[in-house]
Amino acid sequence: xxxxxxIGAAVPLILMAVLRKKYKCRISIFLYGCAxxxxxxFILEQLVHSLVxxxxxxxxxxxxxxxxxxxxxxxxxxxEESGRYLLFRFVLKNRQKNNYDALMYGAGHGGIEMFVLxxxxxxxxxxxxxxxxxxxxxxxxxNLSGTRLDTMRSVVAQLxxxxxxxxxxxPIERIAALVIQLSLSVLVWFAVKNRKYFxxxxxxxxxxxxxxxxxxxxxxxxxxxxxxxxxxYIFAACTVWIASHFWKKAGQxxx
Numbered sequence: 001x002x003x004x005x006x007i008g009a010a011v012p013l014i015l016m017a018v019l020r021k022k023y024k025c026r027i028s029i030f031l032y033g034c035a036x037x038x039x040x041x042f043i044l045e046q047l048v049h050s051l052v053x054x055x056x057x058x059x060x061x062x063x064x065x066x067x068x069x070x071x072x073x074x075x076x077x078x079x080e081e082s083g084r085y086l087l088f089r090f091v092l093k094n095r096q097k098n099n100y101d102a103l104m105y106g107a108g109h110g111g112i113e114m115f116v117l118x119x120x121x122x123x124x125x126x127x128x129x130x131x132x133x134x135x136x137x138x139x140x141x142x143n144l145s146g147t148r149l150d151t152m153r154s155v156v157a158q159l160x161x162x163x164x165x166x167x168x169x170x171p172i173e174r175i176a177a178l179v180i181q182l183s184l185s186v187l188v189w190f191a192v193k194n195r196k197y198f199x200x201x202x203x204x205x206x207x208x209x210x211x212x213x214x215x216x217x218x219x220x221x222x223x224x225x226x227x228x229x230x231x232x233y234i235f236a237a238c239t240v241w242i243a244s245h246f247w248k249k250a251g252q253x254x255x
Contacts, residue, residue, distance in 0.1 A: 001122045001129065007171040008118030011178065012111025019107060023100035032087055033108020033185075040083030042116070045075055069217040070209075077208030081188055084109070085201050088192040099247065102189035103182055110181025114174045122167070129159055169225055176229070176236045183239035184208060190250045200246060207242070211235045 019025040052058045052071075061067045084105070088096070095101075131137040137156060144152055184204045191200035211232065218228045 001126050001167050004167050004171045005119045005122035005126070008114050008122065008174065011171075011175065012107055012114055015107040015111065015178075016104065019100060019104045023098065023103075025098060025101050025104035027104075029092075029101045029104040030108035030111070032091065033105040033110075034112040035108075036083040036087050037080070037109045037112045040079045041076070041113070045079040048075065048079075065217055065220045068220070069213040072216050073209035073211070073213030074205075076212045077205040080109070081184065081201065081204045081208055084185060084188040084204070085192060088189055096189070096193050099186075099189065099251070102186045105189070106182035106185030107178075109185060110178040113181065114178055118170050118174045121170075125159060125167070128155060132156060132159060166225075169229070173229055173232060176232045179236045180208075180211060180239050183236075183243035186243040186247055190246055194250055194253070197246060197250065203242075207239055211239075 016027065016030045019030075020027060053062060061071050087105075092101075128137070131140060141149065141152060141156075184207065187200040187204040187207075190197045191204070214231060214235065215228065218231060
């Protein structure tokens with residue numbers, strides 16, 4: 001858990017430092033990426049989920065693995081890629097000379113996601129684990145009842161029943177997700193920078209939707225975790241190839 005926590009915090013910062021030193025990228029772009037991710041994915045998107053998934057239609061969506069995967073993937077793609085597009089289009093309108101800033105933005109966007117979903121969750125797990133190992137969790141359970149008690153018992157069962165190596169699966173997955181976020185940032189960057197490539201914006205939404213949908217459906221279907229991660233890494237490699245292709249084409253035209 002401690003190793004996963006450190007990876008989640010260190011990888012985005014190291015990536016930011018490398019881009020800053022080697023390609024003269026601006027730290028402000030990294031911070032913009034963090035802010036857009038927090039606002040569009042962790043706040044606005046979650047507000048929409050709370051409204052939709054609590055409705056009669058939402059109940060139908062949650063009860064169907066295919067609808068749930070499609071809905072979750074589309075909403076993630078729509079909100080995150082639209083956040084990217086709006087920032088590049090209006091905030092950074094005249095500040096797109098250095099194309100490597102697209103990677104710097106992706107490092108912030110995907111990096112804060114990595115930190116929240118990996119490092120913060122591992123802090124939670126570590127706290128619970130210490131309470132379990134010291135016996136303090138027994139006192140916590142005594143003071144709970146109903147749904148909260150059932151939830152906490154489930155957490156204890158998951159932590160005590162998991163093999164240690166399972167806690168290293170999360171950083172492996174998050175690294176692939178970060179690579180995808182970097183690639184999608186490149187696509188939206190050139191969609192804004194060159195009107196000829198505007199189609200890269202809806203393409204980014206579609207790719208984002210597809211990878212999230214695959215991950216959700218594969219997880220719900222109970223596929224082996226190694227198979228799921230293999231699929232995600234294949235998809236990450238594809239997004240890198242697509243982003244590299246359009247980077248080269250756009251770069252040639254700029255030259």
